[in-house]
Amino acid sequence: MIVGCDALSSPTQSQTSYRSHTVQKGETVFSIAKKYNTTGKAIYALNPDARNGIQENGVLVIPAADIINSQSGAVRFVTHKVKRKETLFSISQQYNVSVEDIKRHNKQLYSKQLKKGEKLQIPIAVNNSGTETTTTTETTNSATSDTGKHVVKPKETKFGIARMYGISMAELAELNPNLGENLQIGTTLIVPSEKVTTEASVDTDRFSFYEVLPKEGFYRLKVKLGLTEEQIVAL
Template sequence: MKYNRITIALLFCFAFTFLLSAQTENLQTKVIDGKEFYIYKVKPSEGFYILSHKFGISQEEIIRYNPAAKNGLKKGQLLMIPTNKGVNKQDSEPEIESTFEHTIVRGESLYSISKTYKVPIRSIIALNPGSERGIKAGATLKIPQRYQKPEKQSIPLVQKDTQTAMNTADSEVLEDSLNGTSNEYVYHTIADGETLFSISKRYDVDIETILKLNPGISPTHMKKGSVIRITPDTKELNVTIEPKQLYTEYKVRKKETLYSISKKFGTTVEEIKKCNPNIKQIKQDDIINIPAGIEYNTVTAENPITSAEINNIYNKLYKSDKKGVINVAVILPFMLRQSSPDTKASLYTEYYQGFLMAVDSLKRQGASINVYAYDSEESESTVRRILSDPILKEMDLIIAPENDSHIKLIADFGLANDINVVNTFSLK
């Protein structure tokens, strides 16, 4: 009896379905966020190839729900395997949240915010009715996570200059999309209690990558409401099971109170009391627990990364070989060669004077900082000459001017030499 290819394929599918059912009927299952998973214990010599055929899923899907398996499987390791029972296609492929929140900073406009995140102003207004009439510092805006071409709809009346900025920004976003530069990052707004570890697990991205993409954050500086960047090829994983409060030990100093300590560590008296349920009053030399974020554990045989290990990653990434000395270069158009510097140059000079005052304050607190000032003269050739100075490769930080072409030159130099580069003047 002869079988054609379609018949053989159907017989294979029926046999595979029966075999899979027999292998999984005795496995424990768990429902997390409306999705059902098998809890499977890896057997000796089992690898991704065997498990992929056993459960009918790809290696990538196994790793998606089990980030700890990225470096290989281990005997006895617990895995979460999606059962795909009663789950539609949309649920089986969790997507990044469609919006995130941006806290408005003084001086920002809808135009500058749209340029920052490469989304059309129209999309921001659609999510934030009334924002076309003006925005205020300290307020929050919903920002679309990924740009989708908006449907034709009536746009609220706006002032002429705002409408012009909208048209300009929207056309630039579309141009970026055609050139493949749109959606460069996924953005995440830090929530209360989140840590580097919990965010890394949520998006299945390693902590070092998050730190590299966001030089302003650290294990001890995770400000609620701040927006950070995540690599664009991540899927948000909603497989957290149980939050765990982390804390650090602190020795009470003379005349300190719970209130003064809470202000010192940026927390509240109530949060400190939660970490110290048996303490009603404190006195000098008492050892108390200070809240240090929340850690989310997933079903895995490996232990979650500890705070000490996260600090080691941060210190390794931003290590200093100069025994604690920090070198900072300030490259700004002071225009010192001009007989009478213009208003813009004067503002840069005032900024530099304020910067030196801040450095002096840090030095009085024990910091060791060397400052190197350079006049960029609004000239690209001058910037190139400054960057050719060998001492520039010893910098830990470079403050760059607002000129786009000069920023690019300095940023490329910083990337090549592992130097942080910031710009505090351009809203872009």
């Protein structure tokens, strides 16, 4: 993405400064918005091409005014004991930090699922005056206003709904921890407020369904379907 110099160097016009973000593997606009404590809508406004999808190593313009910059002050940690039905997403909302920030300071979460009773170290940014910066009304509203509701329609799938809102299947599960394996028509889901595409049903002319057999691993699936492990996970 090519961004004009004026867009990055004229904060006085809107009283907002900007910074750039290089997209990492597996990131979505929704996860990036949470990381910088902004909204998907704000990112799309600055990067309209992102509605067509973002690619690894692509560059996005982020409104820096919404960033909690830990380098501008100290960072302290609080210990959080995981309760029943809590998810990384719900915990991140409680402390107004990103899921990635929690994982960064609790490395086991990169390879293991969250467990009831587990103790996590949550980073809390503190500004130079000693005041915590994670509980302001502005940032809280920014986080909560980026989600909405979606009522499942006939022929819609989890994959299609996730694609519609520009998030991964894992993020859809984080937003809806009680979501079962089978998606029921009429179910109300928590989703990002901004749609990327208007179609959530799967095009049966381009896709077909395959039921994974018991004990069937990625190797056998790759041989049968002619897809890589990354392609299978993405679907």
